[in-house]
Amino acid sequence: MTVVCPLARCRTPNEPTADACRRCGTPLQAYVRLSAHAARLFNEGLAAARGHDYTAARDRFAAIVHWYPSDTEAHNALALACYHLDARTEAQHHWRLTLTRRPDDETARRGLACLAAGGTSVETPQPPDPPVSPDSSDSRSVGSPDTPDTPDTPDSSESRSA
Numbered sequence: 001m002t003v004v005c006p007l008a009r010c011r012t013p014n015e016p017t018a019d020a021c022r023r024c025g026t027p028l029q030a031y032v033r034l035s036a037h038a039a040r041l042f043n044e045g046l047a048a049a050r051g052h053d054y055t056a057a058r059d060r061f062a063a064i065v066h067w068y069p070s071d072t073e074a075h076n077a078l079a080l081a082c083y084h085l086d087a088r089t090e091a092q093h094h095w096r097l098t099l100t101r102r103p104d105d106e107t108a109r110r111g112l113a114c115l116a117a118g119g120t121s122v123e124t125p126q127p128p129d130p131p132v133s134p135d136s137s138d139s140r141s142v143g144s145p146d147t148p149d150t151p152d153t154p155d156s157s158e159s160r161s162a
């Protein structure tokens with residue numbers, strides 16, 4: 001087992017016992033502990049979800065994506081927990097994030113389809129097919145960069161002179 005340096009520009013593999021990255025000197029032990037913590041949280045979240053305790057599952061997955069915003073697996077799991085808690089906006093947000101990194105992710109695609117169809121109850125492994133009309137926009141490319149919720153841009157017309 002090796003510990004890959006967390007710096008994106010470095011990514012040097014190190015011994016798991018190394019105090020610091022042998023190439024760039026980034027301290028590694030805190031990172032190793034955090035990774036182990038995140039892995040434990042993920043397992044706890046999965047166990048909670050299996051026991052249908054989706055509130056506990058959401059807490060755990062939310063903590064992981066806070067620390068590791070690029071953890072697609074955690075975003076996917078968090079979205080599923082949110083879905084079961086009927087937190088649709090949050091579920092949709094995290095599934096979209098999942099699809100920007102993994103456009104073919106089946107769970108995220110089915111989840112978003114169910115959300116779009118207004119489905120109310122979905123079991124984790126096999127959500128039922130949403131009752132969409134045959135000519136729906138289902139075949140559009142998922143994960144396209146046109147997000148509908150663009151941030152507010154400052155209104156330039158504000159600075160007109162009298």
Ligand SMILES: [Zn+2]
Nearest residue numbers: 005010021024
């Ligand atoms: Zn490094």
